[in-house]
Amino acid sequence: MKTIRTVFFVISMLGFSLSTSAAEPLQTLANKLFGPLPETMPGSxxxxxxxxxxxxxxxxxxxxxxxxxxxxxxxxxxxxxxxxxxxxxxxxxxxxxxxxxxxxxxxxxxxxxxxxxxxxxxxxxxxxxxxxxxxxxxxxxxxxxxxxxxxxxxxxxxxxxxxxxxxxxxxxxxxxxxxxxxxRTLVTEDRFDMYLAGDITALNAQEKRGLERFISTGCNACHNGPLLGGELFMKMGLVKPYPNKIDKGRAHVTGSSADNFMFKVPTLRNVAQTAPYFHDGAVFNLDQAVRDTAWHQLGVKLSEEDVKDISAFFASLDNTKKITF
CATH class of the missing domain: 1.10.760.10 (Cytochrome c-like domain)
Structure with a gap:
């Protein structure tokens, strides 16, 4: 123990902060499930x-x-x-x-x-x-x-x-x-990538709870990869039917009834800034979009605390990059 304390003392004297560099289990899991955005796009x-x-x-x-x-x-x-x-x-x-x-x-x-x-x-x-x-x-x-x-x-x-x-x-x-x-230059930058890169202070406690709940609820089954989405088609209303029965999604392209109500899973990067939500823009409130998605896609009724925590996590995905002229 004396040796460990000595190491910690030397590190602190050198000005390093373990709080921003030491990995935590949630961060490790998030890197496995999502990973940071690449710096450049394919074709660039x-x-x-x-x-x-x-x-x-x-x-x-x-x-x-x-x-x-x-x-x-x-x-x-x-x-x-x-x-x-x-x-x-x-x-x-x-x-x-x-x-x-x-x-x-x-x-x-x-x-x-x-x-x-x-x-x-x-x-x-x-x-x-x-x-x-x-x-x-x-x-x-x-x-x-x-x-x-x-x-x-x-x-x-x-x-x-x-x-x-x-x-x-x-x-x-x-x-x-x-x-x-x-x-292809429109690559977002956000605090979630800072967290994935090693800064465990980039997300606050509520945002971390939201990330954990996002994963444990199963949201990442569709909203996966670095974009937290954008990688597959999924039926809108997978477990509980979605109210909009007019737009049949990919079926309009393929002509196949097997594609009824299939839509591309949207990315969640910067999602807090892109209201309204869903393919028909039916929901303007992020909390409500979280509730509705959990219900229609997973058959889960989230508690209000879980809704607020997941929405807080989504704030860590806010884009900080600006287009200059």
């Missing part, structure tokens, strides 16, 4: 500063909508610490038409196994093709119209710099690839 090794800068400009470009009033950022806001989503149940398109699903965040999207709630796009570039010419969303009549409008805005030099080896740089394929390149 091919991105250039010019391509990323072009994609960033295009993300905020309202000329990519029917009446020059809407950009990607309109429904996936990144300004002023934005969550990459919007606080509406469903989005309103450039021509005033209502969408049918809640907008998913663009933060960390490129880490996910598929895009959209129903997984109809395999990657970011394919996802970017849809909204621009969707009559309910940005509303352009064709891909050619998008290119013509970008030419009128003087984008030729930016595309040439981003795709220097192309005979024709300003194309729709290059437009979507540039948007994907920018979105």
């Amino acid at each position: 090794e091919f991105d250039t500063p010019e391509r990323i800068a072009l994609g960033k400009a295009l993300y905020f470009e309202t000329a990519l909508s029917a009446v020059d009033n809407q950009s990607c950022n309109t429904c996936h806001n990144l300004l002023d610490g934005g969550s990459g989503a919007e606080p509406l149940s469903v989005s309103v398109g450039a021509l005033g038409k209502l969408g049918t699903r809640n907008s998913l965040t663009t933060w960390n999207a490129g880490f996910q196994f598929a895009q959209f709630w129903d997984g109809r796009a395999k990657d970011l570039a394919e996802q970017a093709r849809g909204p621009i010419t969707n009559p309910i969303e940005m509303g352009l009549s064709s891909e050619d119209e998008a290119i013509d409008k970008l030419k009128d805005k003087g984008y030729q030099d930016a595309f040439a710099a981003a795709f220097p080896d192309a005979d024709d740089a300003l194309t729709f394929d290059h437009l979507t690839e540039s948007l994907a390149a920018f979105q």
